[in-house]
Amino acid sequence: xxxxxxDRSIELNCPTCGCTQFEHEGEDYDSAKSIKCASxxxxxxxxxxxxxxxxxxxKHAEEISQEVFEDLQKQMKNIFKGNNFIKVK
Numbered sequence: 001x002x003x004x005x006x007d008r009s010i011e012l013n014c015p016t017c018g019c020t021q022f023e024h025e026g027e028d029y030d031s032a033k034s035i036k037c038a039s040x041x042x043x044x045x046x047x048x049x050x051x052x053x054x055x056x057x058x059k060h061a062e063e064i065s066q067e068v069f070e071d072l073q074k075q076m077k078n079i080f081k082g083n084n085f086i087k088v089k
Contacts, residue, residue, distance in 0.1 A: 004071060006064050015052030016040050022049075 011020050019039035024032035034043045050057065080086045 004067065008060050008064060010053070010060050012049055012053045013056070014040060015044070015048070016042055022065060050068070051054065 013038040014022070014024075015018055017037060017040040019037050022029075022037035023036045023038055026032045029035065029080070030048065034045060035049055038041045044052075052080070
């Protein structure tokens with residue numbers, strides 16, 4: 001069985017200046033009501049940051065789904081290896 005870690009850490013950029021450093025009040029980003037760019041000082045909601053980085057997030061999601069598909073395909077080939085009735089392409 002193929003065991004691969006599919007977790008990703010995606011670096012988010014400020015939609016305005018592209019900076020990757022943010023400031024927030026609270027313990028972590030999840031509890032913050034707003035996030036401020038450390039460079040341009042503009043404040044955003046978490047939804048705005050996610051929307052501004054949606055292309056980057058989608059690209060990573062596609063990469064992960066491709067890895068999962070390839071790993072499942074390898075597993076299926078190994079499961080049915082030597083079986084004369086089932087062939088996996």
